Amino acid sequence: MSELRITDLTMPTADLGPVNPLPPLFSGMDSHVAGIDEADDEMRRNVAYGRVRTVLPYLKQDGYGRQHRPRAHRVAVLENETLRATFLLDAGGRLWSLVHRPSGRELLFRNSAFQPGNLALRDAWVAGGVEWNFGTIGHSTTTASPLHAVRAQRPDGTPVLRMYEYERIRRAVFQIDCYLPDDSEALLVHVSLVNPNDHEVPVYWWSNIAVPETADTRVIAPADQAWHFAYDKRLRRVPVPHYAGRDLTYTTRAAASADYFFELDTERGPWIAALDGAGRGLAQRSTRLLTGRKLFHWGTHRGGNRWQEWLSGPGTHYLEIQAGLARTQLEHLALPARTTWSWTEAYGHVHIDPTAAHSDDWQQARSAAETGVDALITSARIEQELQEAEDWTTGQPAELLHSGSGWGALERNRRAKSGDDSLNLPATPFPDTGLGPEQEPWLALLNGGQLPQWAPTSPPASYEVSPEWEPLLEQADGWLSRLCLGVLRAARGDLDGAADAWTRSVEDTPNAWAWRNLGALAAHRERLPAAVDAYARANDLAPDQLPLTHELVGILLRAGRADLALERIDSCSADQRADGRLRMLEARAALETGDTTRCGRILDDGLDVPNLREGDTSLSDLWHAWRRATAESGPIPDPSRTLPHRYDFVMRPESS
Structure with a gap:
C-alpha cells in the first residue's frame, strides 16, 4: 500500500553556515557562454534569450566548510511494494534515494555525506540523487534551500508529496507532485511551472539524475546524434554512439569531462537509461514537453577524479543523466503570461538482456532499452498520467508538512496591495505564517512606507530587486x-x-x-x-x-x-x-x-x-x-x- 511519511535521516554533514551578506552585484551570472557556430536558428535564439546579470535578489550560500558531524535532515518518504523514495526537504526537495525494494538495489547515486561544493548559482550544491533545477541556467537558486511541502491526494486516495516555491529571479512558481500508486513500478513526478505575471518569463528546467558509474555502465537514449559541450565552451554536433574514436555512451572510456545533449527521436516519447553490465539500472521517461536529455561525466583524468572525491568522498564515481525543457542547457524558453506548463516524469528500475544492452549494434541496444522502459511505463500510460494529473494538481493540499521561504507570502502581499490576486494559488499556498526575519523589513516598507531601524554595524538580512519596490525605496x-x-x-x-x-x-x-x-x-x-x-x-x-x-x-x-x-x-x-x-x-x-x-x-x-x-x-x-x-x-x-x-x-x- 502506498505511504507518505515525514521522518529524519541522519548522515555526516558539513553545515551550510551563514549566507554571505554581500550582494553579488557583478558575479553569479551563468558562465555557459559557448561557441555555437553549428547551432540552428531556434537554438541560437534560445541561447541569446533570458540571460541574467546576477543572481540577485538572492545572496550567496558560501559559508560552509569541510568538517562533518552527524546531523538529522528532515525528509519525506514515499513507499509502495516496489519503490522507496526519500526526499531532502531542506535541500531543494532533492530525491536523495530511490530503492528498488524487491532487489534491494539503490537506483541513484546516494552520497555518503552531505558536503556542499561551489557548483550552483548561489554557490552551495550537493552531489547525488535527483535535483530539480528551475529558473535560469545553472544549478538552481533553491537547490540548497528548503521547499514548501504539503500532503495532497489523488482521487483514488494515493498520497502525494507536493513541493513548491516562489522563484525570485523569474518571479514564478514551480510545483512538484510526487506519488507512488499501489501497483506502480515507477515513481511518478508531475511538474508545473506557473507564470502568474502579465508578461512572459524566460524559464529553464532540468532534472539532474546522478547514478553510479562503473566501467561497464552504458547510457542509452533514442538518439543518433548529440551536441557535445566541454570546457572549451564550444557546442559541436557529433554522432552517437561513436565519436572521437570511442563509444561515448560508456563514460569511463573518456579522459575529459563533457556534456552530451542528445538529439532525441521522440516519436514514442523521450526517455534515457543508465544500465550496468548485467543490463540493470535506472530509466527515466517523461511526457513530450520535457524534450531534452543529457549525459554528463567527470572523465577519468586527475582533475575529474579529484572533483568527485571532493564532492562525495574517496573511491566514489557517478555520472548524470538529465532531462530538460530545451535541447541543451545553454537555452531558455519563453513561458507566456498567465500560463502554466506541465509534464510528468517516471523513474524506476529496468532490466534488459545484457547482450542487447551492450551490443555493438546501436540500434539493437536502443530497441532493447526502449523495450525495458516500456515495461516500466509506456509512453501512452505516462501521457494518461499527465492528463489525469491536470484535474487534481490544482486542488488545495490536505496538510502542511514543511515550510519553505517567506518570499512567496511577501510577494502575494505586495500584489494584493494593488488588487492583484495572481499568487492566491490554491495548490501552492503562501500563508503569512511563513513570513520571517528576511521578509519583515520589506513588509514594514510595504505597509508603513519605511524600512525599520537597522544598526549600520549589521548587514541587511535581504534585498529586493523587483521594479515595483523602487518607488517605495525612493520615498523612504x-x-x-x-x-x-x-x-x-x-x-x-x-x-x-x-x-x-x-x-x-x-x-x-x-x-x-x-x-x-x-x-x-x-x-x-x-x-x-x-x-x-x-x-x-x-x-x-x-x-x-x-x-x-x-x-x-x-x-x-x-x-x-x-x-x-x-x-x-x-x-x-x-x-x-x-x-x-x-x-x-x-x-x-x-x-x-x-x-x-x-x-x-x-x-x-x-x-x-x-x-x-x-x-x-x-x-x-x-x-x-x-x-x-x-x-x-x-x-x-x-x-x-x-x-x-x-x-x-x-x-x-x-x-x-
Whole structure:
C-alpha cells in the first residue's frame, strides 16, 4: 500500500553556515557562454534569450566548510511494494534515494555525506540523487534551500508529496507532485511551472539524475546524434554512439569531462537509461514537453577524479543523466503570461538482456532499452498520467508538512496591495505564517512606507530587486533604504543610479555595506585605486566580516598591492587567518612579494578552499607559479615533484 511519511535521516554533514551578506552585484551570472557556430536558428535564439546579470535578489550560500558531524535532515518518504523514495526537504526537495525494494538495489547515486561544493548559482550544491533545477541556467537558486511541502491526494486516495516555491529571479512558481500508486513500478513526478505575471518569463528546467558509474555502465537514449559541450565552451554536433574514436555512451572510456545533449527521436516519447553490465539500472521517461536529455561525466583524468572525491568522498564515481525543457542547457524558453506548463516524469528500475544492452549494434541496444522502459511505463500510460494529473494538481493540499521561504507570502502581499490576486494559488499556498526575519523589513516598507531601524554595524538580512519596490525605496528615508535602492538599481543595470544611492547612504550614516558596494562598482569599472579606498573603508567598519576581507585582499592583489594585502591579512583574527580562501590569498600575496618560503609553507601545510568554484584553477596555478619562482631563486629540493593531488581541480586533461 502506498505511504507518505515525514521522518529524519541522519548522515555526516558539513553545515551550510551563514549566507554571505554581500550582494553579488557583478558575479553569479551563468558562465555557459559557448561557441555555437553549428547551432540552428531556434537554438541560437534560445541561447541569446533570458540571460541574467546576477543572481540577485538572492545572496550567496558560501559559508560552509569541510568538517562533518552527524546531523538529522528532515525528509519525506514515499513507499509502495516496489519503490522507496526519500526526499531532502531542506535541500531543494532533492530525491536523495530511490530503492528498488524487491532487489534491494539503490537506483541513484546516494552520497555518503552531505558536503556542499561551489557548483550552483548561489554557490552551495550537493552531489547525488535527483535535483530539480528551475529558473535560469545553472544549478538552481533553491537547490540548497528548503521547499514548501504539503500532503495532497489523488482521487483514488494515493498520497502525494507536493513541493513548491516562489522563484525570485523569474518571479514564478514551480510545483512538484510526487506519488507512488499501489501497483506502480515507477515513481511518478508531475511538474508545473506557473507564470502568474502579465508578461512572459524566460524559464529553464532540468532534472539532474546522478547514478553510479562503473566501467561497464552504458547510457542509452533514442538518439543518433548529440551536441557535445566541454570546457572549451564550444557546442559541436557529433554522432552517437561513436565519436572521437570511442563509444561515448560508456563514460569511463573518456579522459575529459563533457556534456552530451542528445538529439532525441521522440516519436514514442523521450526517455534515457543508465544500465550496468548485467543490463540493470535506472530509466527515466517523461511526457513530450520535457524534450531534452543529457549525459554528463567527470572523465577519468586527475582533475575529474579529484572533483568527485571532493564532492562525495574517496573511491566514489557517478555520472548524470538529465532531462530538460530545451535541447541543451545553454537555452531558455519563453513561458507566456498567465500560463502554466506541465509534464510528468517516471523513474524506476529496468532490466534488459545484457547482450542487447551492450551490443555493438546501436540500434539493437536502443530497441532493447526502449523495450525495458516500456515495461516500466509506456509512453501512452505516462501521457494518461499527465492528463489525469491536470484535474487534481490544482486542488488545495490536505496538510502542511514543511515550510519553505517567506518570499512567496511577501510577494502575494505586495500584489494584493494593488488588487492583484495572481499568487492566491490554491495548490501552492503562501500563508503569512511563513513570513520571517528576511521578509519583515520589506513588509514594514510595504505597509508603513519605511524600512525599520537597522544598526549600520549589521548587514541587511535581504534585498529586493523587483521594479515595483523602487518607488517605495525612493520615498523612504535613511541609509538602509538608500543602500537597498542602490542594489535594486545595480541589478537592472543602472550603475550610475546605484552609485548615487550608495553615496547618499554613506553620507547619511557611514556603513560598511554601501562602501563595499561602491568598491565593487569601482572594481567592475576597473577603477582600482578608488576600489581599494572604498573597500578599505568598508573593512575598517566591519573587520569581522570574512567575505569582506576576502574581497578587499582580492582587490589589493588586482591593484598590484600585495604588500598591503599581507598587512591586512596579518592584522586579521586567528579565526580569519585559518580560513582556506584567505590562506590561498595569503600564499598568492607572499609569492607576489617574492616571499617564496611563506608561500611554500602554506602549500606544504595543506590548503583547502571549501568553496572553490568548478573550473577554477587557482590552486594549481598557485602551485605551478610557486614552483617556477622557487626554480628561479635556487635549486628545488625535489625537482621531480608533480602537482599534488589535493590541488588538481583542472577539468581538462593535460593532453586535451
